[in-house]
Amino acid sequence: MSLETLLTELADPAAEPASSELVHLSDLGPEQVATFLERWSEMALRKRRWLLDELVRLAEDNVELSFDAVFLAALDDRDPDVRREAIRGLWEYEGRDLIRALIALLENDPDAAVRAEAAIALGRFVLQAELDMLRASDAERIEQALHRAVDNESEMSEVRARALEALGARSEGWVRDLVQDAYDSGDRRLRLSAVHAMGRSADGAWLPSVYEELESDDAEMRFEAAGAAGAIADEGAASHVLPLLLDEDAEVQLAAIAALGQIGGPEARAALRELFAEKNERTHDAVEAALADLEFAEDPLGFTVRE
Numbered sequence: 001m002s003l004e005t006l007l008t009e010l011a012d013p014a015a016e017p018a019s020s021e022l023v024h025l026s027d028l029g030p031e032q033v034a035t036f037l038e039r040w041s042e043m044a045l046r047k048r049r050w051l052l053d054e055l056v057r058l059a060e061d062n063v064e065l066s067f068d069a070v071f072l073a074a075l076d077d078r079d080p081d082v083r084r085e086a087i088r089g090l091w092e093y094e095g096r097d098l099i100r101a102l103i104a105l106l107e108n109d110p111d112a113a114v115r116a117e118a119a120i121a122l123g124r125f126v127l128q129a130e131l132d133m134l135r136a137s138d139a140e141r142i143e144q145a146l147h148r149a150v151d152n153e154s155e156m157s158e159v160r161a162r163a164l165e166a167l168g169a170r171s172e173g174w175v176r177d178l179v180q181d182a183y184d185s186g187d188r189r190l191r192l193s194a195v196h197a198m199g200r201s202a203d204g205a206w207l208p209s210v211y212e213e214l215e216s217d218d219a220e221m222r223f224e225a226a227g228a229a230g231a232i233a234d235e236g237a238a239s240h241v242l243p244l245l246l247d248e249d250a251e252v253q254l255a256a257i258a259a260l261g262q263i264g265g266p267e268a269r270a271a272l273r274e275l276f277a278e279k280n281e282r283t284h285d286a287v288e289a290a291l292a293d294l295e296f297a298e299d300p301l302g303f304t305v306r307e
Contacts, residue, residue, distance in 0.1 A: 261290025
C-alpha cells in the first residue's frame with residue numbers, strides 16, 4: 001500500500017486500514033508531511049483518535065519507527081484527547097521546537113488534562129538540565145513555566161501536581177522549597193506529588209518523610225512513598241519497604257517489589273528471593289523483574305534470575 005492510498009483510507013470514515021500499514025507514516029519527508037496535513041483535517045475524530053493510539057503502540061513496540069511528524073501535527077488538533085496522545089507519542093523527540101510547544105500547551109491549552117500531560121513531558125527536559133545536557137536558556141524557560149504552574153493557585157491541582165513532579169529532578173534550593181511547601185500543604189494531590197518529587201530528586205535527605213509516608217493510611221500515598229524509596233535507592237530503606245510486601249493494596253505491594261529491586265542490598269535480595277520461590281501468580285513477574293534490576297545493577301555483564 002502506498003502512502004497516498006493509506007491516507008485516502010484514513011480520510012474515509014468507512015475504511016479502517018490494517019495497523020501494519022501504518023508503518024508508511026514513519027519518517028515522513030517534508031513533501032509527505034504536507035500531504036499528510038492536507039488529509040489530517042479530513043479525518044473523522046474517531047479515526048484521528050484511533051490513529052494516534054495505534055501509532056503510539058507501534059512506536060513502543062519498534063523503536064526504529066518514528067511518527068514524530070504525525071505527533072507534532074496532532075499537537076494542534078482541536079480534540080484534547082488527540083493532543084494529549086500526541087504529547088505521549090513524542091516521548092523520545094529531542095527537537096527544541098517541542099520545548100516551545102509543550103510550554104505553550106502547559107500555559108494556554110483550555111483542557112486541564114492536556115496541560116498536565118505537557119507538564120509531565122517537560123519533566124524529561126528538566127532531567128536533561130540537571131545532567132547538563134540542555135541549553136541553559138531552554139532549561140530556564142522550562143523551569144520558569146513549571147514554577148509558574150505550581151505557584152498558580154487558580155490552576156487545577158492535577159496540573160500543579162504534575163508540574164511539581166517534573167521539577168523534582170532539579171537539585172536547586174527553590175525546587176526543594178516548592179516540594180516542602182507542597183508536602184506541608186493540606187492539598188492531598190499536591191502532597192502525593194511532593195513525595196513523588198522527593199523520589200525524582202534521588203536525595204536521601206527526603207528519606208525521613210518518605211519513611212513516614214510508607215506507613216500512611218492512604219494507599220496511594222504508600223504507593224508514591226514506595227516509588228520514592230526505590231528511586232532514592234538507599235539500602236537502608238529496604239527494612240522500611242519490606243512491610244509493604246504484605247500490603248492489603250495490590251498496587252502498593254507491586255510498588256514495594258519494584259522498589260526493592262532498585263534499592264538492592266542483601267536484605268532486599270533475600271526478601272525478593274523468598275517471594276520468587278513462592279511462585280505467586282499475581283506477583284511472580286514483578287518479583288522476577290525486580291530481581292533482574294537488582295542483579296543487573298550489581299553485575300551488568302552476568303545477571304541471571306533462576307527458579
